[in-house]
Amino acid sequence: xxxxxxxxxxxxxxxxxxxxxxxxxxxxxxxxxxxxxxxxxxxxxxxxxxxxxxxxxxxxxxxxxxxxxxxxxxxxxxxxxxxxxxxxxxxxxxxxxxxxxxxxxxxxxxxxxxxxxxxxxxxxxxxxxxxxxxx
Numbered sequence: 766x767x768x769x770x771x772x773x774x775x776x777x778x779x780x781x782x783x784x785x786x787x788x789x790x791x792x793x794x795x796x797x798x799x800x801x802x803x804x805x806x807x808x809x810x811x812x813x814x815x816x817x818x819x820x821x822x823x824x825x826x827x828x829x830x831x832x833x834x835x836x837x838x839x840x841x842x843x844x845x846x847x848x849x850x851x852x853x854x855x856x857x858x859x860x861x862x863x864x865x866x867x868x869x870x871x872x873x874x875x876x877x878x879x880x881x882x883x884x885x886x887x888x889x890x891x892x893x894x895x896x897x898x899x900x
Contacts, residue, residue: 770837775800778833788822790829799866800837802830806859806884817855823881823890824850830863831877831894838870843896846874850892859884863892873899 772795779785779792794801804810810822828845835843865879879892 770840771795775833775837778836785829788825790826792833793862794864795837799864800830800834801862801864802826802833803863804861808858811858815855816858818858818861820850820852820890823852823856823861824848824892826861826863826881827865827879827890827892828894830865830879831892832896834865834867834877834879835870835875835896835898838867839875839898841898843875843898845894846897847895848892849894850890852890853888856881856883856889857885861889868893871898873897 772792775792779790789805791803793803804826810818812819827850828848832843861881861883863879863881865877868876868878875896875898877894881890883889
């Protein structure tokens with residue numbers, strides 16, 4: 766495997782994607798064990814008059830965080846193979862944070878767990894992603 770990538774490299778990859786720029790995804794924290802990515806509150810992400818963030822936005826945040834948790838370890842593209850999400854409560858409008866950690870780093874696929882919290886620190890969703898990590 767290649768050397769792990771650092772925060773600046775992850776931020777550059779995020780900026781290189783028009784979709785990630787639209788979402789305004791940011792790297793909040795990066796450690797050997799995990800990466801935390803945030804998504805600012807945006808009125809476009811709120812579902813109708815229900816006043817909660819659409820589940821697809823939460824799923825996207827889970828996917829991005831899991832991807833970069835694995836990608837930073839292998840320094841290779843790590844497309845999503847499978848993504849499981851459990852929504853725990855509606856996410857109130859505001860900043861969302863996803864903390865992702867690699868559970869198993871494999872030669873062909875890797876597993877990451879992701880926890881999403883809202884601006885008040887309440888858990889709103891958990892995800893588990895399987896990502897290709899073939900060399």
